[in-house]
Amino acid sequence: MDSLILKLLPYSDKGIYYRQEEDTIVIGGLSKNVDLKNLKSELEKEWVSLVRQEAITIVKRSLHEAKEKLRPDNFDDLAVRIKLERISEEQWQILINYYDQIDELEQIAQELIDTIGTSSVEDINNIEWPDWVTWNRLPTEPIFLLNQD
DSSP: OOOHHHOOOOOOOOGHHHHEEEEEEEOOOOOSSSHHHHHHHHHHHHHHHHHHHHHHHHHHHHHHHHHHHHHTTTTTHHHHHHHHHHHHHHHHHHHHHHHHHHHHHHHHHHHHHHHTTTHHHHHTTTTTOOTTTTOOOSSSEEEEEEEEO
């Protein structure tokens, strides 16, 4: 989970690791000068925000990947043909269709982002995700286990 990694990154100089096992998130390897109880409390308080950040990141990443898959193989050639004003009606239609699909994906992505911004973790897990977004359920109320090595 990228948003959790970013949250824990400032502690990386203390040697940190984390793993998720179902609804349990194990964080370990921290040196003794890190207040584990406060870190755990902070993670629990920020969990909904972290999940929202994660969901938005996944939507944006998936949108980019979906756009790339839709991009016509001869896109660069079509772009040059437009500039040279030597594009056929058929080629023009390929670009129109491509951009129409992009517009539709972007609209769906924005609607998802808007929904995510005000949703609970449970609601985010229950979103009917489009096939171009891969969402893996996240724990609604995770159990944080902090191991000090």
